Amino acid sequence: MQIFLEKRVNATSWARLLVLGAALLLVLLISWFFFLAAGIEPMAAFQIIGEEIFLTKYGWQDLLVKMTPLMFTGLAVALAAQMQQWNIGAEGQFHMGTFAMTWVALHYDGQLPDGMLIVLMLIMAMIGGGFWGCIPGFLKARFGVNEIITSLLLNYVAAAWIDYLLFGAWRDPGTNNFPITKEFSEAGQLPSFGNTSIHAGLILAFVFIAIVAWVLWKTKLGFQIRLTGDNPDAARYSGVNIRTLTILVFAASGAIAGLAGFSEVAGIHYRLQQNISIGYGYTGIIVAWLARNHPLGVVLSAFFMSIVFVSAEVLQIEFGLPISMVYLYQGIILFTVLGSDIFTEYRLRITRFLV
Amino acid sequence: MEFFIQILIAAVAMGTPLLFATLGGVISERAGVINLGMEGLMLVGALVAFVVMLYTGNYFYAVAAAAFASGIVSMIHGVVCLMLRASQIASGLALTFFGTGLSGLFGDKLMGETVEPLSRIPIPGLHTIPVLGPVLFNQDVIVYFSYLCVALSWWLLFKTRIGLNIRSIGEAPEVCDSLGLSVLSYRFFAVVGGGMLIGIGGAYFPLALTPFWVDGITAGRGWIAVALVIFAFWDPLKALGGAYLFGLALALELRLQILGIDMSPYFLKMLPYVLTILVLTLVTIRNNRRGIQVMPAALGKVFFRGEKH
Numbered sequence: 001m002q003i004f005l006e007k008r009v010n011a012t013s014w015a016r017l018l019v020l021g022a023a024l025l026l027v028l029l030i031s032w033f034f035f036l037a038a039g040i041e042p043m044a045a046f047q048i049i050g051e052e053i054f055l056t057k058y059g060w061q062d063l064l065v066k067m068t069p070l071m072f073t074g075l076a077v078a079l080a081a082q083m084q085q086w087n088i089g090a091e092g093q094f095h096m097g098t099f100a101m102t103w104v105a106l107h108y109d110g111q112l113p114d115g116m117l118i119v120l121m122l123i124m125a126m127i128g129g130g131f132w133g134c135i136p137g138f139l140k141a142r143f144g145v146n147e148i149i150t151s152l153l154l155n156y157v158a159a160a161w162i163d164y165l166l167f168g169a170w171r172d173p174g175t176n177n178f179p180i181t182k183e184f185s186e187a188g189q190l191p192s193f194g195n196t197s198i199h200a201g202l203i204l205a206f207v208f209i210a211i212v213a214w215v216l217w218k219t220k221l222g223f224q225i226r227l228t229g230d231n232p233d234a235a236r237y238s239g240v241n242i243r244t245l246t247i248l249v250f251a252a253s254g255a256i257a258g259l260a261g262f263s264e265v266a267g268i269h270y271r272l273q274q275n276i277s278i279g280y281g282y283t284g285i286i287v288a289w290l291a292r293n294h295p296l297g298v299v300l301s302a303f304f305m306s307i308v309f310v311s312a313e314v315l316q317i318e319f320g321l322p323i324s325m326v327y328l329y330q331g332i333i334l335f336t337v338l339g340s341d342i343f344t345e346y347r348l349r350i351t352r353f354l355v
Numbered sequence: 356m357e358f359f360i361q362i363l364i365a366a367v368a369m370g371t372p373l374l375f376a377t378l379g380g381v382i383s384e385r386a387g388v389i390n391l392g393m394e395g396l397m398l399v400g401a402l403v404a405f406v407v408m409l410y411t412g413n414y415f416y417a418v419a420a421a422a423f424a425s426g427i428v429s430m431i432h433g434v435v436c437l438m439l440r441a442s443q444i445a446s447g448l449a450l451t452f453f454g455t456g457l458s459g460l461f462g463d464k465l466m467g468e469t470v471e472p473l474s475r476i477p478i479p480g481l482h483t484i485p486v487l488g489p490v491l492f493n494q495d496v497i498v499y500f501s502y503l504c505v506a507l508s509w510w511l512l513f514k515t516r517i518g519l520n521i522r523s524i525g526e527a528p529e530v531c532d533s534l535g536l537s538v539l540s541y542r543f544f545a546v547v548g549g550g551m552l553i554g555i556g557g558a559y560f561p562l563a564l565t566p567f568w569v570d571g572i573t574a575g576r577g578w579i580a581v582a583l584v585i586f587a588f589w590d591p592l593k594a595l596g597g598a599y600l601f602g603l604a605l606a607l608e609l610r611l612q613i614l615g616i617d618m619s620p621y622f623l624k625m626l627p628y629v630l631t632i633l634v635l636t637l638v639t640i641r642n643n644r645r646g647i648q649v650m651p652a653a654l655g656k657v658f659f660r661g662e663k664h
Contacts, residue, residue: 086444088448139632139636143636143639143640143643144639145632145636145639146582146635148391149585149631149632149635150635152578153578153628154628156574156575156624156625156628157628157629160621160622160624161625163621164619164621164622167621168621282452285448286452289445322459322460322463324455324456324458324459324460324463325456325459325460326456327452327459328452328453328455328456328457328459328460329456330449330452331449331450331453331454331456331457334445334452335431335446335449338436338441338442338445338449339434339435339439340439341439341441342439342441
């Protein structure tokens with residue numbers, strides 16, 4: 001008997017979906033054993049998670065709220081990945097976005113005409129994140145420095161910079177010396193839907209997904225980005241300026257990640273504080289991977305990863321499991337999806353005879 | 356003078372986890388497999404070492420368990436990116452997520468626990484040499500073990516048949532395959548062996564540097580090690596220099612204030628990361644200018660037996 005892999009003649013999209021489904025089933029199976037190991041009755045855990053998320057109004061709200069930043073960060077990573085560039089610095093770009101917008105809010109709150117402040121904050125978040133994204137982009141384009149390492153290391157720098165401000169100049173003296181800034185006035189807040197916590201950031205995320213999809217498939221720029229991703233040599237010969245394009249794509253990617261910070265701060269917290277991102281930037285990598293770097297797929301995979309986040313919250317409340325379980329799950333999900341990819345292109349054949 | 360010797364002693368201690376991780380990365384990358392999961396593997400090593408230390412009080416068991424555990428975890432990376440032919444970069448990132456989550460999950464209940472840090476054992480005779488003596492030969496056992504690992508991995512890579520095979524597989528896997536070498540087995544063992552060294556690097560944190568448990572105890576050092584592999588030109592001996600240089604930067608970070616340099620602690624925290632980016636850029640520029648191609652040619656490429664690409 002022999003087991004071997006045979007290349008599928010054409011990988012159909014339903015095969016892809018089937019394999020993805022099987023991979024996610026495997027994740028559920030792993031969770032089953034995980035719950036057993038943690039001394040939790042698996043069925044009870046699944047039931048509580050299902051009820052809390054899908055059968056309560058709060059669960060749905062939370063899903064959409066957590067999905068919002070994930071759409072931005074996933075889109076940011078996906079855009080760079082369309083050009084075969086790894087931007088794993090979305091976390092830092094997120095933070096630099098929050099930094100730039102908070103600077104505006106703290107200095108110009110109440111001095112601008114109606115509606116101007118929030119727009120200015122949005123633009124500043126894009127500039128802050130975009131600038132942070134430009135650094136690995138520039139180093140890659142100009143000198144060929146590995147963008148994975150530089151973009152990741154900048155996350156630590158950005159986190160230290162936010163801490164510097166929160167524990168220093170920006171700390172609100174009126175709040176018992178907590179490392180938080182003072183709350184923005186209403187002019188610096190995104191409107192919410194009714195009395196839910198879902199805010200306008202969600203719509204903004206859909207708008208940007210549409211914009212990126214349009215740019216990628218309907219403009220010359222997008223064509224150049226995808227061409228460079230598929231075949232950099234062909235792109236170079238056809239006259240694409242890869243250096244400029246790399247910097248541009250990193251800047252755009254960073255700006256979108258910065259918007260995730262904008263939507264979180266202006267939509268939920270209304271002030272800068274610690275732990276605004278619970279790893280949204282890193283999760284963006286998985287969101288983009290699950291979506292195969294397609295902007296529209298990002299909507300679905302952001303929703304899926306949002307379920308993971310909210311499930312972890314439920315488990316934390318109900319069973320006292322630490323929230324860092326999210327990372328463990330992200331690792332498991334990425335591993336299973338990566339490992340299953342091969343079955344979309346190859347089929348497992350078992351024969352009794354030697355071939 | 357005494358002060359500078361103290362800084363150098365600290366530099367070697369701070370450089371030791373980087374050294375182990377860089378060695379592990381060098382071995383794995385020489386065989387052609389990128390391991391971006393170093394941060395995760397170090398965290399797994401740190402967690403396991405801390406737990407074993409807490410329950411047995413035996414340093415040897417702690418280090419061995421850390422190496423074993425991170426070896427097991429790096430097998431996942433090996434299976435996913437070698438046998439299942441997935442992207443090495445994505446699989447490495449998954450490994451980082453996995454290790455971060457694992458150490459966060461099981462480390463949650465360990466917060467505040469402490470262990471006895473390793474004590475320094477002077478090597479008779481050698482430790483009396485001026486400067487070098489106290490810096491290199493009045494350290495703990497794991498540091499001495501790291502010297503051994505540097506020598507052994509250099510010898511293995513450059514002086515043995517196995518090393519030649521590993522390096523050839525990193526350069527031209529198709530050729531090696533046609534010569535009858537099993538590319539996948541060599542790569543798999545390089546990934547696992549490298550992963551074990553990375554785990555020992557992680558173990559050094561709770562056993563010597565910070566003898567209590569904090570979340571994210573490695574604080575991004577795994578990523579610095581990823582850059583150090585490039586900085587060391589995939590050479591164990593150069594890894595020694597690179598790791599201690601960054602160890603020096605980390606040691607200075609804690610002592611700049613004593614030197615009378617008044618700098619916000621938050622800026623000091625940024626220093627090692629900024630330094631890594633700067634050094635990586637300089638090394639890349641230098642290599643471009645001289646046209647040096649030291650990077651293993653097949654690094655990061657999926658090897659697929661019997662099919663043309």
